[in-house]
Amino acid sequence: MTLAPETPAPHAPAAVRALLAATRKAGAISLAEVNERAELLARFDRSYLVPAETFLRMADRLTDPRRPGGPFRALTIDDRRAFRYHSVYYDTPGLRSFHDHRQGRRLRFKIRERVYEDSGERQFEIKLKGRRGDTVKHRRPLAGADAPLDGPFRSFLTDTLHRAYGIEAPGALTPSLGTDYLRATLVADGERVTCDAGLVCDDLRARRSVRCDAGLVLVETKTAGHLTEADRLLHAYGVRPAVFTKYCGALAALRPGLPGNRWRRAARDAFG
Template sequence: MRTRAALTGALAELPPISLEDVLAEAALQVRVDRKYLVPVGVFVELVNRLRDRFAVLEIDGQRTFQYESVYFDTPSHGLYRQHLQRRRYRYKVRTRTYLDSGECSFEVKLKGNRSETIKSRLPYAASDRGRLTDPARDFLAEQLRTAYGVGPVDGLQPALVTTYRRSTLTDPTAHERLTCDIDLRFSDATRSIDVLPEAVLVESKTNGRAGAADAVLRDLRVRPIQVSKYCVAAALLNPTLRANPWHRTVHSLVVAGRSGYREA
């Protein structure tokens, strides 16, 4: 609750921006992401330093929104292992539901030749978010064939669910966006884990070079971390999986969470 209150207070100082204006930044569908685990006090200072450039997404007076993502993988964690092994052609498959509005999309996230993230979306029925429909399979096959010249792996099925609260900050003049996530919960078919760090998971999304927020975070001595919500969630929910690249992030989430790290 301390983290949520601090985030709400900091964002109250920013001007609002509409969803239409945020969506107009379509170029950020191809982007470079930098991720940071930012302590609450540092996050407040970050927002203070960005207030003259950034606005916060506001819909019907609300500035923090609930998200749910269902990730798909094979029973042997084939897509997870692609990322673990840093394969050149790797991808994630998920549905994302905006729980406040009920809107849903099917998403394919590809890694580009220059390490940029390429995200493609297909409108999806929220009632289907826990399964792959035939149109979703066709969409996935088309994206992989176009980008990599390969087909999807066999046996994709729901692997785990992530939920969290997100606020979105944007500087439309510089094509820079920040997403700020709190209240993370990871779940699979057998258990759930709440990861409630006294920190904010911040993702800087730019067209390439580091942006203003990256510069401020560097000045505040916060360094980027290697993290994927899906991979960290899989490692926490299934400790038998190798997770070398994410050991530090998993440890940071648990330590930052203090008593907030628990199985639900």
């Protein structure tokens, strides 16, 4: 992604322009304060595919200084409020992770490397499904020449799956999907709203790509409990939760032969 996040060109996608406009209006919050007030490594996630104009309406309401309890603020690091993310997902040759999610298995997981491109920080992450249906994230930093499949991270994966699920880690893992996008994060006490634009997904095995509709913002609400204010606003605007994750939705779009019917509708909406 070559676009300078804070200075969109006039021809930048509508979703990118909306993302930057919304965060410019918001107050700032530091990463340390986000981690203190709303880190939410165990949380409930809901995904929405939101037209840019509707997203701006929602963001205006959340960041309004008159909001009871105080406005949502935008994560800000070194005066930057939108950040480039790159992720690589790992799966078995038979796509065990994809199929476990398709079948709704309780003991399911995703494995990825996440790169925060503006800072160079890298994390090895394991996302699990908790007993309440919540998402539980475990992660370790990657440094220097570390690779996600190196011994220490294999051990971390093995230990995490054994402690959480009592199962063995898959033996054969290879990169399956890459994602790139621009993200802004709005934060209030106990709540986060991540807002992604310009999503591009690459099938790293079949060498194909899909690009999200330029007018859609992928909004994910994250909370430890019930519906958030952002959920209620989006419902009022006629936007319903989408059965969509970047990994499974993109694979359903990239590989029509996969049995991915549960994501097919949202994938069509996102990728065309």
